[in-house]
Amino acid sequence: MSAAAAGARAALLAALLLLAGGVADADEELRIGGAALRVQLDRDAFGAGAPAILQWVQRSADIVARYYGRFPAATATLRLVAQSGDGVHGGKTFANPDAYIRVQLGREVTAEQLSADWVLVHEMTHLALPDTGEEHAWLSEGLATYVEGIARVQAGNRSEADVWAEEMRSMPRGLPEAGDRGLDHTHSWGRTYWGGAMFCLLADVDIRKRTQLRFGLQQALRAILRESGGLATDWPIERVLRTGDAAVGTHTLEELYAGMKEQPVTPDLTALWRELGVMADGSSVRLLEDAPLAPVRRAIMRAP
Ligand SMILES: [Zn+2]
Known part of the structure; x- marks a missing residue:
């Protein structure tokens, strides 16, 4: 399949899923200086509420941007995966070719755990270094x-x-x-x-x-x-x-x-x-x- 055909098929599938009501996730876009961070999350998944989750993401991105003088990617996608329990569970960062971070987060994560979290800052920091193998x-x-x-x-x-x-x-x-x-x-x-x-x-x-x-x-x-x-x-x-x-x-x-x-x-x-x-x-x-x-x-x- 050509890239264009694959893209068209993916768009069609996404539209069908939305019509079927099978996707509760909505994307949020945060700005960090000149950079755009797209956050994919199920807004209803977390007891602390989506605003508290997005505030944690914004704070973590600002921390990294401040250290490096700018956010280390012009655009990036952050996928938040809800899991059982509380706390921030772990993450992984990719760049092939677009910056993509996936973080697993407990549905019962508390405001204190979000405030003390190191995982997201750690993952975002990975974006700033070239891949050396x-x-x-x-x-x-x-x-x-x-x-x-x-x-x-x-x-x-x-x-x-x-x-x-x-x-x-x-x-x-x-x-x-x-x-x-x-x-x-x-x-x-x-x-x-x-x-x-x-x-x-x-x-x-x-x-x-x-x-x-x-x-x-x-x-x-x-x-x-x-x-x-x-x-x-x-x-x-x-x-x-x-x-x-x-x-x-x-x-x-x-x-x-x-x-x-x-x-x-x-x-x-x-x-x-x-x-x-x-x-x-x-x-x-x-x-x-x-x-x-x-x-x-x-x-x-x-x-x-
Ligand atoms: Zn790491």
């Missing part, structure tokens, strides 16, 4: 994990202490275990999400040290989005890292990658937290202002 999933998952907390702090949706406490608690899961063959060849959950996030934190700290706080990972990521167009583009990882480095005038990303891609590297996280002035305090942390890298820590959380 499955071998480098650690970079896309690590970035989404790392950026989510900072972007939400910058938008006033999470506290700095909360983000540092989570990093301190979870980042050890990203350290190599016995038999590790580096980030490109070790595809465990811990290495992919928190090993990738650890790469991002080390890069962020290094860029800020080398540029006397003028730049950080955030400016590098903005440049990568600007020059690539994001997830719809296939780029080799080397080009992604080179583009980020060029934007901030360092070789941080390329050098870190060369060191970590094929061999296990175990940074001294305890020393890093101490230098950054992040001190464990029960289930939270205390942030120390006289630590040697306290200015770096503060700069990481501050919008450019």
Whole structure:
């Protein structure tokens, strides 16, 4: 079937379904700056009400747009799938060729759960990085994990202490275990999400040290989005890292990658937290202002 014929058939099917009353879903269109986000949801599916759901989507999109300087796709579709229970259950992001995010959401999701949600910010963050292939999933998952907390702090949706406490608690899961063959060849959950996030934190700290706080990972990521167009583009990882480095005038990303891609590297996280002035305090942390890298820590959380 030709593309035109297939399109006509799909349109006819959609019209027939609507006539049959088999589709309760309606699309909503949200604007984020110059970008358009189409939200597909069953307006009656959620106990919290459709306005509260759409407010969560708008807030999450604004958080990501604020971090990157713009929403990372000109147009995108978000499909919300209602499931039993409460909470935000998980999501997946695609770009083939149009940006498409699918998130599963409990019918009884509460306003508090929507306000504290990280899933949608994480998924939207995936739109900002070119596709570098499955071998480098650690970079896309690590970035989404790392950026989510900072972007939400910058938008006033999470506290700095909360983000540092989570990093301190979870980042050890990203350290190599016995038999590790580096980030490109070790595809465990811990290495992919928190090993990738650890790469991002080390890069962020290094860029800020080398540029006397003028730049950080955030400016590098903005440049990568600007020059690539994001997830719809296939780029080799080397080009992604080179583009980020060029934007901030360092070789941080390329050098870190060369060191970590094929061999296990175990940074001294305890020393890093101490230098950054992040001190464990029960289930939270205390942030120390006289630590040697306290200015770096503060700069990481501050919008450019
Ligand atoms: Zn992800």
